[in-house]
Amino acid sequence: MDVELLTVDFLELEDLGIDVQEAFERGCAAIGNRITRDRITERPNTEAALEELVDLFAERSADLHLVRFSFATAAPEYDLSTRTFDAIDAHGREIQKDVVPSLRAELRRLRTREAELELALTARGLDARTIGPLVPDGDAIDPRERPGEGVRQARYLTPLPVRQSLLSRLLGRGRP
Amino acid sequence: MPTIELPPPDTSTAELTVAADEFDVVRVRAVAEGRAPDGEAGLLRYLVYLGTAYLEACQIAERASDTRDAYEQIDRSFGAVSGTAAVLRFNWAEAARNYAAEQRAAIAHSRSVGGYEALVERLEREIATRKERIQHLEEALAPWM
Numbered sequence: 001m002d003v004e005l006l007t008v009d010f011l012e013l014e015d016l017g018i019d020v021q022e023a024f025e026r027g028c029a030a031i032g033n034r035i036t037r038d039r040i041t042e043r044p045n046t047e048a049a050l051e052e053l054v055d056l057f058a059e060r061s062a063d064l065h066l067v068r069f070s071f072a073t074a075a076p077e078y079d080l081s082t083r084t085f086d087a088i089d090a091h092g093r094e095i096q097k098d099v100v101p102s103l104r105a106e107l108r109r110l111r112t113r114e115a116e117l118e119l120a121l122t123a124r125g126l127d128a129r130t131i132g133p134l135v136p137d138g139d140a141i142d143p144r145e146r147p148g149e150g151v152r153q154a155r156y157l158t159p160l161p162v163r164q165s166l167l168s169r170l171l172g173r174g175r176p
Numbered sequence: 177m178p179t180i181e182l183p184p185p186d187t188s189t190a191e192l193t194v195a196a197d198e199f200d201v202v203r204v205r206a207v208a209e210g211r212a213p214d215g216e217a218g219l220l221r222y223l224v225y226l227g228t229a230y231l232e233a234c235q236i237a238e239r240a241s242d243t244r245d246a247y248e249q250i251d252r253s254f255g256a257v258s259g260t261a262a263v264l265r266f267n268w269a270e271a272a273r274n275y276a277a278e279q280r281a282a283i284a285h286s287r288s289v290g291g292y293e294a295l296v297e298r299l300e301r302e303i304a305t306r307k308e309r310i311q312h313l314e315e316a317l318a319p320w321m
Binding site: 054 | 186199223227233265286307308
């Protein structure tokens with residue numbers, strides 16, 4: 001059977017001079033033969049309390065290492081998710097704040113020019129509606145600026161009047 | 177809440193030797209205790225980590241001058257491990273929550289961005305059509321210019 005551990009776990013085992021197989025066998029030996037209470041019941045500093053403490057320490061340490069393994073191996077996916085989200089967000093902002101407003105502005109400019117030319121042709125007795133291509137009815141996009149598009153203008157509130165003390169308000173009562 | 181620097185995610189494997197029937201006994205006992213994680217991979221990892229901690233505690237006890245000294249040293253290690261575990265668990269829960277929130281937000285954002293991308297396509301189509309028409313209108317007007 002193969003056990004998968006963090007590479008750093010192997011380095012830590014090496015530092016402690018502990019072999020993986022040895023650790024595994026000790027872990028197997030403990031299962032079913034240890035105290036699984038969550039706190040020490042014996043008097044501190046006694047042999048019995050030390051045994052309980054070792055069981056508690058081993059369980060907590062195993063738990064810590066399991067959490068560290070799960071978190072460390074999941075972390076790259078978490079990072080990727082953050083980067084993906086940021087990329088989508090940035091792309092969305094770029095389209096909403098820059099691309100769409102500039103295209104709408106271009107459309108406004110073209111419509112103005114189109115209307116000028118239509119007027120000029122009508123004045124010369126020509127029917128501009130016969131000159132295409134025409135944008136089908138209902139397909140034309142509203143070229144006006146929309147809320148939420150473009151650079152949002154900061155809104156400023158009118159500054160509050162200077163707060164007066166009770167005394168100055170009483171003294172000032174009745175004055176124009 | 178402080179954060180703890182995570183180790184790199186690189187993993188390695190080690191081969192463990194154990195008789196199948198012996199391991200089955202361990203597995204049954206582990207389930208009865210209800211402390212070990214489910215699944216063979218998780219259980220194997222847990223057993224290695226658990227055994228390491230026992231051996232580490234054994235090393236501390238061997239170096240200690242007496243039971244009291246051993247108790248105090250292991251108690252300090254227990255406190256340190258408990259604190260680190262609590263912080264790590266909190267950081268992990270927070271990262272997992274952010275991950276879930278990002279996943280949901282990314283889906284909603286993608287839809288919104290998709291809507292704007294479709295709008296950009298329509299705008300570009302209409303601009304191209306109007307540019308072409310303006311050219312035709314200008315050509316029609318050319319004799320008078």
